[in-house]
Amino acid sequence: MKPAPRHDHIVGVDLGGTKILAAVYDAKHRLLAREKKATKPELGPAEVIGRIVETINEVLAAAALPHSAVAGLGVGVPGLIDPKGQIVRVAANLHWHDLPLAKLLTKQLRIPVTLINDVQAGTLAVRDFGTGRGLTDFVCMFIGTGIGGGVVTNGKIYRGAHGLAGEIGHMAIVPHDGPRCGCGNRGCFETVASRTAVVRRIVREMDKGRKSVVRDLCDGDASRIRSRILAEAYREGDELVREVIHDTCEYLGIGAATVINILNPQAVILGGGLIEALGDRMLPRITKAAKAHVIDPTPARVNIRDSGLGDDAGILGAAIAARAA
Amino acid sequence: MKPAPRHDHIVGVDLGGTKILAAVYDAKHRLLAREKKATKPELGPAEVIGRIVETINEVLAAAALPHSAVAGLGVGVPGLIDPKGQIVRVAANLHWHDLPLAKLLTKQLRIPVTLINDVQAGTLAVRDFGTGRGLTDFVCMFIGTGIGGGVVTNGKIYRGAHGLAGEIGHMAIVPHDGPRCGCGNRGCFETVASRTAVVRRIVREMDKGRKSVVRDLCDGDASRIRSRILAEAYREGDELVREVIHDTCEYLGIGAATVINILNPQAVILGGGLIEALGDRMLPRITKAAKAHVIDPTPARVNIRDSGLGDDAGILGAAIAARAA
Numbered sequence: 283m284k285p286a287p288r289h290d291h292i293v294g295v296d297l298g299g300t301k302i303l304a305a306v307y308d309a310k311h312r313l314l315a316r317e318k319k320a321t322k323p324e325l326g327p328a329e330v331i332g333r334i335v336e337t338i339n340e341v342l343a344a345a346a347l348p349h350s351a352v353a354g355l356g357v358g359v360p361g362l363i364d365p366k367g368q369i370v371r372v373a374a375n376l377h378w379h380d381l382p383l384a385k386l387l388t389k390q391l392r393i394p395v396t397l398i399n400d401v402q403a404g405t406l407a408v409r410d411f412g413t414g415r416g417l418t419d420f421v422c423m424f425i426g427t428g429i430g431g432g433v434v435t436n437g438k439i440y441r442g443a444h445g446l447a448g449e450i451g452h453m454a455i456v457p458h459d460g461p462r463c464g465c466g467n468r469g470c471f472e473t474v475a476s477r478t479a480v481v482r483r484i485v486r487e488m489d490k491g492r493k494s495v496v497r498d499l500c501d502g503d504a505s506r507i508r509s510r511i512l513a514e515a516y517r518e519g520d521e522l523v524r525e526v527i528h529d530t531c532e533y534l535g536i537g538a539a540t541v542i543n544i545l546n547p548q549a550v551i552l553g554g555g556l557i558e559a560l561g562d563r564m565l566p567r568i569t570k571a572a573k574a575h576v577i578d579p580t581p582a583r584v585n586i587r588d589s590g591l592g593d594d595a596g597i598l599g600a601a602i603a604a605r606a607a
Numbered sequence: 608m609k610p611a612p613r614h615d616h617i618v619g620v621d622l623g624g625t626k627i628l629a630a631v632y633d634a635k636h637r638l639l640a641r642e643k644k645a646t647k648p649e650l651g652p653a654e655v656i657g658r659i660v661e662t663i664n665e666v667l668a669a670a671a672l673p674h675s676a677v678a679g680l681g682v683g684v685p686g687l688i689d690p691k692g693q694i695v696r697v698a699a700n701l702h703w704h705d706l707p708l709a710k711l712l713t714k715q716l717r718i719p720v721t722l723i724n725d726v727q728a729g730t731l732a733v734r735d736f737g738t739g740r741g742l743t744d745f746v747c748m749f750i751g752t753g754i755g756g757g758v759v760t761n762g763k764i765y766r767g768a769h770g771l772a773g774e775i776g777h778m779a780i781v782p783h784d785g786p787r788c789g790c791g792n793r794g795c796f797e798t799v800a801s802r803t804a805v806v807r808r809i810v811r812e813m814d815k816g817r818k819s820v821v822r823d824l825c826d827g828d829a830s831r832i833r834s835r836i837l838a839e840a841y842r843e844g845d846e847l848v849r850e851v852i853h854d855t856c857e858y859l860g861i862g863a864a865t866v867i868n869i870l871n872p873q874a875v876i877l878g879g880g881l882i883e884a885l886g887d888r889m890l891p892r893i894t895k896a897a898k899a900h901v902i903d904p905t906p907a908r909v910n911i912r913d914s915g916l917g918d919d920a921g922i923l924g925a926a927i928a929a930r931a932a
Binding site: 419431433435440441442443444445446447448449450451452453454455457465467470536539540541543544545546547548574575576577578582583 | 744756758760765766767768769770771772773774775776777778779780782790792795861864865866868869870871872873899900901902903907908
């Protein structure tokens with residue numbers, strides 16, 4: 283006879299602007315199942331909440347667990363969360379303002395819900411299960427649509443005066459003549475070093491007539507250019523992609539150096555799709571660029587690594603937050 | 608009959624590359640006397656130590672106190688200090704390496720000595736007696752020969768992994784085509800926003816034939832251009848000085864914005880001679896520039912102020928360190 287499932291599983295959800303990722307973990311944080319679904323934020327919060335619930339139902343079904351086996355649900359949200367982890371104050375990509383997401387999810391799922399900023403979730407995962415294990419003072423940089431940062435001091439996430447610490451994506455890296463950023467400013471770090479910036483530059487050059495294998499790899503549809511495609515083109519030796527990635531490594535190194543100069547962390551830990559797909563090629567270049575912009579560039583000072591977590595940082599961190607709540 | 612002086616006075620020394628400042632404080636940290644003397648680092652450490660001792664003897668004489676009335680001596684040093692506050696590991700401007708300064712001073716003065724990095728001393732003073740009072744999370748930027756930074760988190764100075772946090776002077780602000788920095792890199796914050804950078808640019812423009820009242824104010828001797836002279840020229844409406852100071856405010860704003868984006872502090876607090884002399888004119892411009900490079904530029908987020916301590920931050924902070932030792 284199978285024993286009844288214990289009531290100590292945790293579900294972690296990574297709510298992104300394009301996709302919802304959900305996973306269920308056992309009491310030892312072992313992954314039992316994962317599911318994903320498109321977010322479709324344009325359909326409004328009720329529809330997105332419905333899709334989150336469906337994804338969770340599917341992941342529990344895949345693990346053959348009833349809702350009653352789940353002690354808590356953590357949701358990583360790309361936005362500003364209230365200090366109690368219950369309300370989404372602002373999530374620009376989802377067009378949400380002051381949405382009581384935790385209450386709305388609990389009502390449908392009958393599971394206690396904790397919300398956490400998605401970048402802070404990723405940082406918790408790096409600290410507890412990634413290459414941040416054993417470190418007390420480090421900074422995470424997640425490179426994706428934008429660039430998010432997580433600052434860990436004395437083993438804890440440092441939030442600053444208003445919970446906004448770690449907005450490294452908006453550091454001015456090319457302040458005078460850099461590209462315009464979504465935030466309204468000019469030359470922010472993410473306008474020159476995010477995956478979006480990489481894709482934008484490659485598409486612009488291809489539009490000007492430059493050749494690249496990317497055009498074939500994405501079947502001529504620029505919206506299909508993902509990190510995997512960029513990595514494939516890079517490894518094939520595509521000249522345009524190599525040039526853009528190398529420039530991006532230079533900017534990532536400058537950004538890492540700024541963080542190192544200000545905080546002198548034990549490590550700067552990089553995550554996000556591009557790093558997962560191409561970290562082996564990018565990290566040595568990023569490190570070299572950082573050394574050129576750090577005072578006293580000893581190896582101990584410029585310690586840049588990848589997170590070791592792949593795509594799982596977000597769901598894992600959301601689960602950690604739910605477990606700690 | 609006068610009572611015997613109590614044994615709870617503290618002497619604070621600010622050891623700079625050009626001058627030694629010393630002050631004696633009573634148990635309530637009230638200033639009793641101050642003295643200063645040229646450092647003359649070119650004469651070697653023994654001579655500099657002799658000059659520190661003389662300055663201390665003079666300040667105690669001025670306050671009519673015997674050495675036995677002093678419970679501790681704190682010395683702020685422009686360099687890296689060992690964690691116990693006893694040895695100067697490196698002080699580049701003084702050409703010192705691994706100098707057991709505390710022991711050497713105690714031998715001559717028979718007073719317990721605590722060494723502290725000069726910028727960290729200034730930061731302690733801002734926290735306890737300046738405009739950082741009542742704040743728990745802020746960043747100091749001291750603008751002088753270079754630019755030093757002090758990071759306070761949860762009410763304590765944050766030192767990072769190797770005691771090097773706060774090297775904001777070496778953040779890359781103009782990484783690709785900025786001026787070469789003393790550290791070997793290019794476009795560091797202090798190459799475009801320190802008092803040295805301001806003076807260098809004004810002198811270069813005057814050498815090219817541009818007119819400025821600075822030439823008269825310094826009697827044609829560029830080495831005599833101090834913050835006071837720059838402030839006088841600015842207030843007289845000197846076009847060159849106004850132009851350079853305004854550009855500098857732009858860079859200072861960008862640097863402050865970077866710190867704000869990463870750490871979300873309650874305040875960024877500026878100190879140093881230029882700010883003391885011209886803060887009323889510079890702070891509004893620095894704030895405006897910072898707002899243009901911060902995500903979500905609410906007044907609470909971009910809170911930039913002067914230290915309120917004038918020239919005393921260094922000696923006061925050294926005294927605080929000695930009291931705490």
